[in-house]
Every structure is written in C-alpha cells, then in structure tokens.
Amino acid sequence: MTPRALDGPQLRREARIVGLDEIELPTLEAVEKRRFQLLLVMSIVAVAVALGLAALTMWDHEGTATWWLSPALTRFAVLGLVVGFCAYAIEKELHLRRLTRQLVEERVIVSALASRLKELSALLEAGRAMNSVLDLEQVLRIILDSAVELLDARGGSVMLLETPQHLRVVCVKGNEGAEGARVEVGDGIAGRVAVTREPLLINGVVGAGEYPGRRERAQPVDSAMSIPLIHRGELVGVLNVNAADRVFSEHDLRALALVGEHAACAVANARLYEAERCHAVELEHQAFHDPLTGLANRALFTDRVQHALVRAGRDASAVGVLFCDLDDFKRINDSLGHAAGDQLLVAVGQRLQGAVRAVDTPARLGGDEFAVLLEDIRDVGEARRAADRVLESLAAPFVLDGRPVSVRASIGVASSGPEATTADELMRNADVAMYTAKAQGKGCHRTFERDMHAEVLARLELESELEAAVARGELCLHYQPILSLESGRVVGVEALVRWNHPTRGLLYPGAFVPLAEELGLIGAIDTWVLERACRQTRAWHERHPDRPPLSVNVNVSARQLQTGAVVDAVAGALRRSGLDPHSLVVELTESSVVHDPATTSRWLQALRDLGVRLAIDDFGTGYSSLAYLKRLPIDILKIDRAFVAGLGVEPEDAALVSTIVELARSLRLEVVAEGIERAEQLDELRHLGCDLGQGFHFAAGLEPERLAAILADEDGHPLTDAVATTLF
Ligand code: C2E
Ligand code: MG
Ligand code: MG
Numbered sequence: 001m002t003p004r005a006l007d008g009p010q011l012r013r014e015a016r017i018v019g020l021d022e023i024e025l026p027t028l029e030a031v032e033k034r035r036f037q038l039l040l041v042m043s044i045v046a047v048a049v050a051l052g053l054a055a056l057t058m059w060d061h062e063g064t065a066t067w068w069l070s071p072a073l074t075r076f077a078v079l080g081l082v083v084g085f086c087a088y089a090i091e092k093e094l095h096l097r098r099l100t101r102q103l104v105e106e107r108v109i110v111s112a113l114a115s116r117l118k119e120l121s122a123l124l125e126a127g128r129a130m131n132s133v134l135d136l137e138q139v140l141r142i143i144l145d146s147a148v149e150l151l152d153a154r155g156g157s158v159m160l161l162e163t164p165q166h167l168r169v170v171c172v173k174g175n176e177g178a179e180g181a182r183v184e185v186g187d188g189i190a191g192r193v194a195v196t197r198e199p200l201l202i203n204g205v206v207g208a209g210e211y212p213g214r215r216e217r218a219q220p221v222d223s224a225m226s227i228p229l230i231h232r233g234e235l236v237g238v239l240n241v242n243a244a245d246r247v248f249s250e251h252d253l254r255a256l257a258l259v260g261e262h263a264a265c266a267v268a269n270a271r272l273y274e275a276e277r278c279h280a281v282e283l284e285h286q287a288f289h290d291p292l293t294g295l296a297n298r299a300l301f302t303d304r305v306q307h308a309l310v311r312a313g314r315d316a317s318a319v320g321v322l323f324c325d326l327d328d329f330k331r332i333n334d335s336l337g338h339a340a341g342d343q344l345l346v347a348v349g350q351r352l353q354g355a356v357r358a359v360d361t362p363a364r365l366g367g368d369e370f371a372v373l374l375e376d377i378r379d380v381g382e383a384r385r386a387a388d389r390v391l392e393s394l395a396a397p398f399v400l401d402g403r404p405v406s407v408r409a410s411i412g413v414a415s416s417g418p419e420a421t422t423a424d425e426l427m428r429n430a431d432v433a434m435y436t437a438k439a440q441g442k443g444c445h446r447t448f449e450r451d452m453h454a455e456v457l458a459r460l461e462l463e464s465e466l467e468a469a470v471a472r473g474e475l476c477l478h479y480q481p482i483l484s485l486e487s488g489r490v491v492g493v494e495a496l497v498r499w500n501h502p503t504r505g506l507l508y509p510g511a512f513v514p515l516a517e518e519l520g521l522i523g524a525i526d527t528w529v530l531e532r533a534c535r536q537t538r539a540w541h542e543r544h545p546d547r548p549p550l551s552v553n554v555n556v557s558a559r560q561l562q563t564g565a566v567v568d569a570v571a572g573a574l575r576r577s578g579l580d581p582h583s584l585v586v587e588l589t590e591s592s593v594v595h596d597p598a599t600t601s602r603w604l605q606a607l608r609d610l611g612v613r614l615a616i617d618d619f620g621t622g623y624s625s626l627a628y629l630k631r632l633p634i635d636i637l638k639i640d641r642a643f644v645a646g647l648g649v650e651p652e653d654a655a656l657v658s659t660i661v662e663l664a665r666s667l668r669l670e671v672v673a674e675g676i677e678r679a680e681q682l683d684e685l686r687h688l689g690c691d692l693g694q695g696f697h698f699a700a701g702l703e704p705e706r707l708a709a710i711l712a713d714e715d716g717h718p719l720t721d722a723v724a725t726t727l728f
Contacts (some may be wrong), residue, residue: 031099039097042089049081072403080486087318120149122161123258130266134273140171143263147171147241150259151225151252156241158229159183159190167194167238174242189226190238197235199227199257203247210307223247226258229264237263290364292342293349301363307422308375309416317472318455320374320383321429323412324352324390329368330403330520336594340400344407347398368692370409371430380447380611387411387445410437411445411640432456434710438518440556444480463519465501466512480702482553482672482708485686490714492551492585494694495533496701497525498724513557522557527569533582534577536704541583544711553585553615558592562599567606571671574610585636589617601632608633614667629667634685637664641675641695648680658688665689 015038053074126146133139140158148156155174159167167183167190185194193200203223220240229236231536239260243246287299296304308319326348332409333341345368352362352370361373372390374383390411397404412434420426433448435456440446479493499507516522537552544550560566566586574581593600593616604614615636616629620643627635639660646653657673665673676695687694699710 026647028103030102031096031103031449033098034678035093037642038089040090041087046082046085050078051658053078053081063203087489114597119150119255122146123255123262125390126150126259127262129588130262131269134270136267136270136274137330139270139347143239143266143579144171146237147256147263151248151256152243152246153219153241153248154244156239156699157190158237158239158263159384160237161185161235167191173436178238189224190240193226193228193238194235197228197230197414198270199225199253199260201225201248201250201253225256227253227260229260229267231264231268236267239263274324290349293346293364295349295353295370296361296363298363298365301365301373302423302427304361304373306425307421307427308373308640309421312376312416313378318379318414319375320386321414321430322372322383322387322390322445323365323414323427323434324409325372325411325434325438326370326371327408327410327438327513329407330518330601331559331562332400332407334559335599336400336403336405342404343400344398348394348409350409351393352390355389360386365502369428376709377415379411382444383413383415384447387413389396391445406629408443410434412437412448413445413726414448435459459515462512463515466499466516466519466521469499469501469512470521470528474502475525475528476500476703477529477536478703479552479707480534480694480701481699481707483549483575483698485682485693486671490550490711491548491692492553493537493707494553494701495527495536495586497555498701517557519557521558523565524555525561526566527573529573530569530573534573534579537583538579540708540711542670543708547711547714549580549583550711551585552579553581553587553611555587557618559591561588561592562575562596564599564603564606567603567689570607570612571610572611582613584612585615587615587638590619590621590675593634595634597628604633618674620656626663629663629669634669636670636672638672638674639690642679644673644675644685644695645677647684648678654684654688657685657690661688661690696719 025288047605091723096129104542114653115441126142129142134141141317144158147153150413155172155176157169157173157175158171162168162182165185167185168411169178169181169183183191185191189202190201201223222244223246224240224242226240228238236700239256241256267499273415277600288297289295290305305319305321311317312319326344329341329344332344343444345364348368348370349362349364352372356362356372356374359375361375363373365371372386377383391409394407394409397406399405412430412432414420414426414429414433416426420429429448432452436452437446439455441458446452478496478498478499480496481490482492483489483492484491497509497513499512501507512696513522513525516525525570529656533552533554534537537550541549556566560569571583574584577655588604607614613635614633615638616634617638618640619637621640637660639657643656643660647657648654661671663669670692671690673681673690674695676682676693678697681695682693682697702710
C-alpha cells in the first residue's frame with residue numbers, strides 16, 4: 001500500500017469525497033513562498049531602518065554630520081529594531097514550521113484516506129464482479145483474484161466445505177496443482193478457521209503443516225491470512241491469502257474479511273443458481289424421459305422421429321421404427337408382483353439399448369411397450385435385422401428376485417416411404433405391424449403391409465364384441481368324447497368352448513381365447529364354462545343312472561391358476577350343479593403349472609381338497625423338468641397330439657409315447673392320448689398300453705344333444721369302430 005503521488009485536483013477531489021471541500025488547503029509551495037516573501041520584507045525593512053537612522057543621525061541641513069540623538073541612544077534603537085525584527089522573524093518561522101508540520105500530517109491523512117478509498121473501490125469492484133457472474137467456477141476465480149490484488153498478496157486459495165468434516169481446495173493462485181486437495185476441518189490455518197469461524201493472521205515463516213494440500217516445493221510463505229466464508233450463519237468455505245516478501249497487518253485482515261462477506265454471498269448465490277439450473281435440467285429430462293427405464297418417452301420419441309424424417313428427406317435415406325411389446329407381461333406382473341415387473345422393464349430397456357446402434361433411439365412408450373427409432377437406414381431389411389437383434393437380446397432369461405424368467409416380445413417393423421411420410425403415420429404402421437405379430441403367435445416380428453390395417457381393425461372389433469359375448473350368451477360348449485381304448489366306451493368328455501358369433505358364425509377357441517387372456521376376460525369365460533359343463537354333466541348322470549358316471553374335463557387358463565380364482569370358481573360350480581367332484585377333471589397346461597410351482601401347488605392342492613381330479617394338458621410340449629410330476633398332486637397326463645400324430649410314421653414318437661405311458665404308470669397316473677385321427681394310431685396306442693384317448697377318429701367336439709344321442713345308443717355301437725365317421 002505505497003502512498004501514490006497526489007496532484008492538486010486529485011487531492012481536492014478525494015478531500016471532497018471525505019467531506020473536506022469547505023477547507024482551503026494550504027500547500028507546501030505556498031508556505032515556502034510566504035517564507036521567502038517574509039525574508040524579503042524583513043531584509044528590506046532592516047536595510048530601510050538602518051539607512052533612515054543613519055541619515056537622521058549623521059547629517060544636518062548644512063551637510064555636516066550632526067548627532068541629534070546621542071550616539072548611544074542610536075545604537076540602542078538600532079539594536080532594539082534588529083532584536084524586534086529577529087523576534088518577529090523567529091515567531092514567524094515557528095509559525096511556519098507548525099504550518100509545515102500540519103501540512104505534512106494532513107498529507108499523510110489524505111494519503112491514508114486515498115489508500116482506503118482505493119481499497120473501498122477495489123472492494124466495490126470485486127463485489128460487483130462477483131455478483132455479475134453466476135457460474136461457481138468463475139465466481140471463485142474472481143474472489144481469489146480480487147483478494148490477491150487488493151492485498152498485494154503473492155497467492156491464495158478458496159476452499160469450500162464439502163462435508164461437515166472436510167474442506168475441498170477448489171481454486172488456487174500461486175500453488176497450482178493443489179486444486180482438489182482435501183483438508184480436514186481442524187487441520188492447518190484454514191481448518192482451524194473453519195472450526196473457530198474467526199479470521200486468522202499469521203506472520204513469520206508459515207510452515208507447510210499449516211497448509212494441507214500445499215505442494216512440497218511451493219515457495220515459502222512469510223505471512224498468511226485465512227477468513228471464514230459465512231452465509232446466513234452457515235460456513236460455506238475458507239478464503240486464504242499469503243505473502244512472501246511482506247507481512248500483512250490487522251488492517252489487511254479486516255479488508256480480507258470484507259472481501260469474504262461478499263464472497264460468501266456470491267458463492268451461495270452461485271450454488272443456488274447451479275441447483276436451480278440442475279433442477280431445470282432435471283425437469284426437462286423428466287418431461288422427455290421415462291422415469292423407470294431412463295429411456296426417451298413418447299413425446300421425445302415422436303419428436304426424434306419427426307426430425308429423422310426431415311433429415312432422411314434431405315439425405316435420401318430411410319427411417320425405421322420398431323414397436324416392441326412384451327408378451328404376457330401382465331402374467332409376470334400378476335404372479336411375481338409389480339416390483340419384479342418394474343425390474344423386468346428396466347432390464348428389457350437395457351437390453352434394447354445394447355441391441356441397437358448408438359445413433360438409434362430406444363424409448364418406452366408406456367406399460368410394456370417399447371420402441372426403437374432407426375435413423376439413416378437403407379431399406380426396411382435393415383430394420384428387420386435390427387428387430388432380429390432385439391429378439392435375440394431378449395432370448396436369454398432375465399433374473400428377477402433370483403429366479404430366471406423368460407420373456408418374449410412381439411415386434412412391429414415399419415419404415416418411411418410413400419405410406420408413411422409423417423411421424424404419426426410411421427408410428428401407427430409400426431403399431432399395426434406389432435399388433436399383427438401378436439395375433440400371429442407372438443415372439444416374432446412382422447413388417448407393416450397395407451392390408452394389415454383392415455386385419456387389425458377387425459381384431460379391435462372382435463375385442464369389443466368379445467367383452468359383450470359372455471353377457472349376451474353367445475358362448476356355447478361342445479363336448480369331445482374321451483374313450484377307454486380297451487372297451488371303446490365313452491368314459492368322459494372334454495368341454496370345449498365355442499363362440500356363436502352373430503356375423504362370423506361359430507368361432508373356435510384359437511380365434512378368441514388368446515385375445516380373452518390378453519383382455520383379462522378369460523376368468524369370466526372359464527367360470528361360465530365350469531358352471532355350464534358341471535350342470536350338463538350332472539344332467540347326463542341323471543338321465544343315465546345305470547351307466548358309470550361320465551367325467552367332464554374343463555380347460556382352465558394359466559392366469560386363473562396363478563391368482564387362485566379357479567378354486568372359488570370350481571367350488572361354486574360344483575355346489576350349484578350338485579355334480580360329484582370326482583366327476584370333474586380340471587385341465588391345466590404344463591407351462592402354467594410349472595411357471596411358479598410355489599404358488600400353483602397351493603391352488604392345485606386346494607382343488608384336490610375339493611375332490612376334483614387334475615390333468616396336465618398337452619403333456620410333453622412344455623420344456624419343464626419332470627420332477628414336478630412327483631411333487632404336484634396330479635392324476636392324469638394328456639399326451640399332446642403332436643406325439644400321437646407321428647405314431648405309425650415316426651419311430652421316435654412311438655418311443656416317446658411309450659416313455660410317457662411308462663412314466664404315468666410308474667407314478668400311478670392315468671394317461672389320455674389326444675388327437676387320435678387314424679386307426680393305426682389307435683392300434684399302436686393300445687399296443688403301448690395307453691388307457692384312454694380322444695380324437696377325430698372317434699368324434700370331434702359335439703353339441704350336447706348329439707353327444708346325448710351317442711350315449712343313449714352306445715351299448716350297441718361302441719365308438720371305437722365305424723360310428724365315428726357318422727359324427728363329422
Ligand atoms: P385342448 O385342451 O388340447 O383341446 C383339444 C383341442 O384339440 C380341441 O381344439 C379339439 O377340437 C382339438 N382336437 C381334438 N381331437 C383332435 C384331432 O384328432 N385332431 C386335431 N387336429 N385336433 C383335435 P379346440 O376346441 O379348437 O380347442 C383348442 C384349445 O383351446 C384347447 O386345447 C384348449 O387349450 C383351449 N380351450 C378350449 N376350450 C377352452 C375353455 O373353455 N377354456 C380355456 N381356457 N381354454 C379352452
Ligand atoms: Mg384340453
Ligand atoms: Mg390338449
């Protein structure tokens with residue numbers, strides 16, 4: 001802080017600022033001038049007096065020298081005059097000296113004031129600079145530069161409180177490389193200041209231990225100051241400055257504390273701004289991303305498709321869209337719970353991301369529906385290959401709550417072209433193609449074709465009609481006889497649901513049962529079938545009291561088993577119909593039973609406790625272990641017709657059927673062969689020791705009246721032989 005040279009106008013301006021504008025300031029030059037003038041006047045007066053006295057004393061009017069005053073008196077007078085002047089001169093000299101001292105003092109004061117002014121303006125400047133930027137990094141740099149410049153320091157640092165126990169060096173001057181160092185609260189000068197929250201000044205050589213994070217070869221420090229940065233009573237950080245060739249004063253410490261006040265506020269503001277910016281970014285991210293998987297949402301996806309179409313128009317390339325819907329996701333959600341369902345969706349999102357290129361955009365459009373935007377492709381073939389890759393990526397089982405779960409997906413593929421010029425059209429086409437893939441067996445991809453629209457519309461129509469079908473009484477049952485292969489007598493029937501559609505005629509289960517499962521209508525249908533089949537069978541029992549009671553097999557959907565709803569439905573149907581529970585056989589598919597054995601075994605046991613029997617339908621088509629057969633309470637195995645079809649043609653099928661029959665026998669289970677169509681199949685089955693069978697060779701599913709006729713007629717004409725032909 002060296003006093004700067006002051007010129008007149010500058011001095012006056014600064015004096016005015018500090019309220020001294022009323023005072024006419026004497027200057028040193030003016031005082032010197034006065035002194036000189038005084039000396040001159042004194043000399044002139046002294047000479048004049050001496051000459052006057054000499055003239056008066058020495059000459060009369062005749063020109064002779066006379067003494068009109070005694071020479072002694074004259075000498076005294078002259079002496080008196082000289083002494084008087086001397087006294088006057090001395091007094092003036094003293095006065096001038098006082099004035100000079102006063103002037104020097106005033107200059108010192110003014111210089112000090114000017115220096116404070118400089119500090120003040122530097123502080124204001126620093127404050128303005130700090131408040132003019134909001135970026136934390138810039139704010140920190142300004143704080144440090146201002147402090148170093150103001151205090152004429154060699155270097156310094158800013159540390160921010162990271163945790164209640166740690167400070168982090170975030171900005172450094174003069175000790176570059178120390179950024180990022182961690183300082184424990186309590187360690188070194190800064191650490192101590194963080195604890196005491198009081199400014200600290202240390203003069204004399206400051207040891208390296210006082211500067212945690214300081215580099216070994218950093219220059220020595222002779223004087224150091226640290227001040228806490230406190231905003232609204234909270235410690236934000238610590239500001240440090242150091243000097244090597246000078247020592248700081250208490251006044252410097254106060255100046256630094258003033259900088260610190262601004263700095264704390266600026267840091268707090270910058271942090272607030274940073275937090276708000278992050279929040280805004282977060283909000284924007286949320287608006288365009290799916291919170292569960294982090295993938296793009298429908299809004300962002302649509303936007304990207306739009307942009308991709310514009311780019312493709314310029315580059316003469318194409319845009320592809322895949323719509324991907326998980327098959328039977330609802331079943332997983334229902335059986336394993338929503339948390340596992342969410343886990344699965346996240347994992348599917350990740351696999352999807354891994355299966356496509358970095359430039360492609362995978363998105364979750366909602367529920368179990370995903371999509372992928374394929375930019376810059378040559379043709380739809382490329383999109384199909386991407387769909388293959390997506391299906392492959394989903395092939396390996398997912399592990400949910402420690403259990404492996406297999407998931408398949410149906411994918412619709414569409415690409416830009418004359419049929420799809422807008423994002424909406426392209427996405428709708430992919431959706432339609434996906435819908436078709438679902439309807440055509442799931443687990444596959446289909447590429448959009450124009451006539452798919454009509455098919456999808458028809459399916460949508462069917463969906464709405466199916467909802468009303470149960471209530472309108474449009475469902476009916478056909479019964480397929482199950483015979484003893486030994487005696488050829490009908491021992492039971494399988495109830496098969498049909499839909500008497502008002503315009504399309506009789507529909508078979510393949511046309512509406514999967515749809516009903518998807519729409520959650522299968523429960524109502526199965527319950528209706530149970531009620532109707534039990535009542536019908538009970539009626540046959542009453543009509544033919546002499547023949548062994550017919551059993552009735554009813555198919556129950558896997559979903560009904562998972563929720564246990566089937567138990568109530570069966571109990572209700574038995575109670576209302578009065579059917580002997582032993583006459584009812586509940587058919588379940590192999591996959592529905594083994595999907596979640598822990599849950600299903602409970603319901604199977606509950607069904608068993610009601611007295612009904614349980615059959616595994618389509619046995620051999622599931623890919624499960626056979627161990628469940630021993631553990632679960634099962635009574636009957638129904639050999640899938642795929643194996644029966646090969647009898648007499650494929651020796652392997654005969655071996656398989658024989659193994660199943662043996663297996664059933666050793667587990668004391670009844671075995672029914674499905675889909676017997678030819679006499680040689682029947683012979684082979686008989687030969688293999690299969691107990692029971694059903695199939696077109698005997699009869700297809702029949703209306704109840706036709707079956708009643710057969711029952712009435714049966715004694716004379718066992719179905720095993722020619723009767724079957726009359727039944728088609
Ligand atoms: P499923 O339980 O295996 O029923 C046997 C299916 O095979 C029936 O088809 C039957 O008509 C057919 N079939 C019988 N004999 C032969 C044959 O010799 N050759 C050939 N090719 N087929 C034969 P349908 O009636 O179309 O039923 C198909 C499937 O729909 C059933 O397979 C069953 O899984 C399901 N289903 C039928 N009714 C119901 C029901 O009420 N509820 C539920 N949830 N599913 C049902
Ligand atoms: Mg069946
Ligand atoms: Mg079957």
